[in-house]
Amino acid sequence: MTDVTPLEGPRAPKLPNISFEFFPPKTEEMERNLWDTIKRLAPLTPNFVSVTYGAGGSTRERTHATIVRILKETCLLPAAHLTCVGASRGEIDEVVDRYHEAGVRHIVALRGDPASGIGTPFVAHPDGYKTSPELVAGIRKRHADIEVSVSAYPEKHPEARDFDRDIDTLQAKVDAGATRAITQVFFDNDFYLRYLDRVRARGIKIPIVPGIMPMHNFKQARNFVTRAGTTVPDWLAQKFDGLDHDAETRKLVAATVAAGQVQKLAKHGIDTFHFYTMNRADLVFAICHLLGIRPKAAQEAA
Numbered sequence: 001m002t003d004v005t006p007l008e009g010p011r012a013p014k015l016p017n018i019s020f021e022f023f024p025p026k027t028e029e030m031e032r033n034l035w036d037t038i039k040r041l042a043p044l045t046p047n048f049v050s051v052t053y054g055a056g057g058s059t060r061e062r063t064h065a066t067i068v069r070i071l072k073e074t075c076l077l078p079a080a081h082l083t084c085v086g087a088s089r090g091e092i093d094e095v096v097d098r099y100h101e102a103g104v105r106h107i108v109a110l111r112g113d114p115a116s117g118i119g120t121p122f123v124a125h126p127d128g129y130k131t132s133p134e135l136v137a138g139i140r141k142r143h144a145d146i147e148v149s150v151s152a153y154p155e156k157h158p159e160a161r162d163f164d165r166d167i168d169t170l171q172a173k174v175d176a177g178a179t180r181a182i183t184q185v186f187f188d189n190d191f192y193l194r195y196l197d198r199v200r201a202r203g204i205k206i207p208i209v210p211g212i213m214p215m216h217n218f219k220q221a222r223n224f225v226t227r228a229g230t231t232v233p234d235w236l237a238q239k240f241d242g243l244d245h246d247a248e249t250r251k252l253v254a255a256t257v258a259a260g261q262v263q264k265l266a267k268h269g270i271d272t273f274h275f276y277t278m279n280r281a282d283l284v285f286a287i288c289h290l291l292g293i294r295p296k297a298a299q300e301a302a
Contacts, residue, residue, distance in 0.1 A: 015292050016262070017272040018044065019079075019209070022279055023052040024062035033279060034066070040281035042074055043295030044288050047272075050108050050149075053081035060095065068102050079149065080104050083112025084135050088127040096139055096146070106147045108182070109135045109173075122159070133172035140177035152181035152208055154195040158229035163195075167202055179206055182274045185213040185225055187236050189264055210265060213276040214258040214283035218243070218250065255283045259290040266291075 020041055025031040038049070051066045053059060063080060070078040080099050082092065099107065111122065111132040129135040136148050150173040153166060160166035170181060186192055192210055199208055215221040218240035222232045239257060243250045262273055275284045 014271065016266060016270075017047050018288060018293065019046045019272075019274045020049045020284065021052065021211075021274065021276050022049060022066070024054070024059045024066045025279070026062070030279070037277065037279050037281040038070070038074065038076070040285060041277070042076055044285070044293055045296050046076065048077040048079050048106055050079040050081060050274075053083050053110075053112075064095075064098065064102075067099065067104060071103050077106065078104060079106035079108050079147075081108045081110060082135070082139075083110045084124060084129040084132065085112035086125060086128075088125055089129055089138065090127070092129060092135070093138065093142060096142055100143045100146060105145060106149065107139055108149045108151075109139060109178070110151055111135070131169075131172075133169070133176040136173050136176035136178050147180070148178050149180040149182055150178040152183045152195070152199075153229070154183050154186045154191040155229055155231060163198060167198060167204070170199065171202060171204060174204055174206055180209060181206060182209045183211045184228065185211050185230055185276060187261070188231060188233055189261060189268075191231070192265070193268060207272060209272050209274045210270060211274045211276060212258055212262060212287075213278075214287060215240070215254045216251070216278060216280060216283060218254075251283060255286040255290070258283065259287045262287065262291060 022034060022037070025034045041049075049070065051063050051070070053063050067078045067080050070076050082095060084092070087095075096107065109132055113122075124130040129138055132150060136150060139146055139148055150170070152170055153160070156163050156166040157169070160169070173181070183192065183195075196208055213221065213225070218237070222237070226232060236257065239253050240250060243253065265273075275287070277284050
């Protein structure tokens with residue numbers, strides 16, 4: 001009887017890599033909500049979770065407290081946002097040192113929005129870091145073991161004269177030591193794919209991770225993202241038309257739209273996604289489920 005090697009069954013598709021963004025809570029109720037969200041999403045085993053840093057460093061201590069608690073109470077790897085706004089180099093360096101001492105080994109380094117608001121001129125602190133490449137270099141010089149992620153703009157930064165200048169800035173961040181870029185939210189995948197082509201054509205090889213935002217409240221989200229230069233397509237607005245007072249249906253539509261966006265990107269070979277959670281677990285958890293991502297305990301039991 002001849003030996004027969006059994007054919008392998010179909011391989012399960014490779015699951016995407018994910019990360020989540022949170023913002024530091026302002027009140028006790030918001031803190032409870034954040035930790036309910038973290039507990040719900042943590043079993044999905046994200047690569048890391050980031051915590052934002054308010055305009056002008058307004059949430060500096062709350063960001064630090066949230067990061068430290070994540071380190072102490074979870075198995076998650078936290079990344080701390082840090083900006084150039086409203087602080088001297090010495091003050092920012094001290095923040096970096098405190099994070100390093102607490103065990104943080106990943107910082108999301110951003111120039112930050114002008115203290116006077118989006119759309120107004122950016123004025124650097126007279127003794128501060130002037131640009132995000134300077135901030136990246138400052139972090140890497142103090143602690144070479146800290147990974148630094150930076151921002152990227154599929155529709156270009158609103159202040160950039162053109163895409164070439166915008167990608168010059170990204171190149172400067174990479175030259176300073178950045179190892180990953182996370183994009184501003186976008187809703188038209190063509191913006192991201194064209195941007196990725198431009199970046200790769202310039203020889204920039206770091207991961208350009210798409211930032212995905214499920215739109216819990218379409219009108220609020222549209223007002224927020226358009227001020228930051230993101231285009232909201234008409235087809236997307238039409239999907240939410242007539243749902244102003246129907247939160248449950250809005251959630252279903254938002255989850256479907258975001259999951260579809262990610263699935264279409266995956267068909268182009270994109271395998272890593274960063275979710276702007278807005279400190280809510282429901283839509284992100286549903287989207288991850290649609291992508292095949294299950295809580296770790298459920299995977300181990302299967």
